[in-house]
Amino acid sequence: MGKNVTAKELGIDLVQGGENALFQWLLASFLMGKRIRAEAAVQTYHVIVDRHGRDTPGKLAACTHRELVRMLGEGGYARYDESTAVRLLALAAKLMDEYDGTVSAMAEASADRREFEKRLQDFNGIGPKTAEIFLGEAGEVLF
Template sequence: MAEKRISAEQLGLAAGLEKADKKALFKWLLASFVFGKPIQQAVAERAYRILVEQRGLDTPARLAGCSQQELVRLLGQARYVRYDISTAARLHKLSRKLMAEYDGSVTAIRRQSPSRHDFAQRLLAFEGIGPKTVEIFMREAEAGLYGSTD
């Protein structure tokens, strides 16, 4: 039985991704990050919704401003407990690196990447982002970042 795949549309991000909207791209990167871990999709979706929709951690600055202890608590509230401590630490590192190296913007990563491959490599350089997270992210963000492949 195939596991349900969450989509950007289900999270209300599809239109923003089509336009390569800075805020939508960050939210989708955050969603891809939590969905990229070996954890139940329902738990990952709940974690995303708690972090972004309930707590408002929808920008790198807001995410970085939340304490690691608070992130662990929020992930625990979503029952994202198997990787809560490591995920909280990596979310902090992701937001800080994005702010320090890319002015807090996924579109800045795109501007600095001469190719799709380079863009993917830059994403992989973030601690906690692996091939699965990149696959999930690019599945729905690539068209907005690089134009439609139709």
């Protein structure tokens, strides 16, 4: 697998998959946007989504910090597990609180792609790199 893993390679269909696919791609983009081996990010994504079924903001937000740290470790994301767990739980909670748990609602609240990107980067742990990864594929679906 190359440096840039696609949504399709993760089994995410952004066109047909609707809201769940958008959230799963956001989660994957978040994991891949960090300074970590792509393989570890992909493995961790599969652990969280496939093995533990935390594939929506609500299901992710329902995790305890300790459960999420354990999942991150299981996926090989051990070096950043504590801070990443905090940020992922905050991401899920903010999505639930401010955007009814949907990426689409965040897009609808944004005047354009640039404003959406700014909203995305308001999440703790999402910087330009993660936004670029996410919008590289989801941008076509959302805008």
